[in-house]
Amino acid sequence: MERGELSLFALNSSRDFGEKIARELGISLEDHEERDFEDGEHKTRPLVSVRGCDVFVVQSLYSDPQQSVNDKLCRLLFFIGALKDASAGRVTAVIPYLAYARKDRKTKSRDPVTTRYVAALFEAVGVDRVLTMDVHNLAAYQNAFRCPTDHLEANLLFVQWLAPRLQKDNVVAVSPDAGGVKRVDRFREVLGKVFEQNIPTAFMEKQRSEGVVSGEALVGEVKDKAAIIIDDLVSSGTTLARAAAACRDKGAKQVFAAVTHGIYVGDASTVLADKALENVLATDTIPPFRLDPSLLGSKVIVLEAAPLFAKAIERIHVGGSLVELADN
Secondary structure, eight states: OOOOEEEEOOOGGGGHHHHHHHHHHHHHOOOOEEEEOOOSEEEEEEOOBBBEEEEEEOOOOOOOOOOOHHHHHHHHHHHHHHHHHHSSSEEEEESSTTTTTOSSSOSSSOOOOOHHHHHHHHTTTTTTTEEEOSSSOOOHHHHHHHSSSSEEEEEEHHHHHHGGGOOSEEEEEEESSSSGGGHHHHHHHHHHHHHSSOOEEEEEEEEEEEEEEEOOOOOOOOOSSSSEEEEEEESHHHHHHHHHHHHHHHOOEEEEEEEEOOOOOOOHHHHHHHTOOOEEEEETSSOOTTTGGGGBBTTTEEEEOHHHHHHHHHHHHHHHOOHHHOOO
């Protein structure tokens, strides 16, 4: 199918990320208006024609001091609706961090399945495609949407930073809970291609009830190895700290953490400063505005995800393969 001209928008709260993508693509962000009214309502509209265009809209869904996650979600939904009403040929929501992805199943009676409800909202405004990175549960994400979905992984970014700093014969990939084993398997595949060997794995026992985390057992051999803890996000940091301490107790000589989304709430700055962790790698899908600035660049390393999103957008636009992008 012939595709219209590529048009890239970024809503104001994600403009910095959008500008990085635009530079990688060699284009400029399109102009739009976001107007706030005194009663708290708002409107967002494109200021250029999008008729027949292949439109990509960047908005990362996290709360900050200016806007809540719900504010950002509504603005994105309303803007997609406005684009469809303006006869855009196709609209892809580019969501570096997808909110509400952690509530993907009922864990208690009458629990909401929020992932599915968010998907229904996007479909209601006519979105044609969704692109995001490292959701909490890939199967739940893919099943929640009826429109095409694309999913990027930060593994390539992590491996590019870690590989030159590791001895390939002494590495183990660690999941902080049994549910993350598939994510760790994917990471070790990527690292294994670089090191040309199989990377062993380990995982932590973990139970969570009403916000309280328990479970101390570590399954797998980490003694005298560099342990790399893999997770989709870091919130308060307690899960990472608990896994790092367990690895050290079992004789790991180094412990790194590689997490895609850095939320950093509560005492995260204090928790992540723990000496058990060598470094925490995270991407810029969420700016580290809550984190103690003294940790940035020393303890916490922020990796740019925009180049990967730019490559994905380019491939989606021309009908290329995102599988090849992930494998390479």
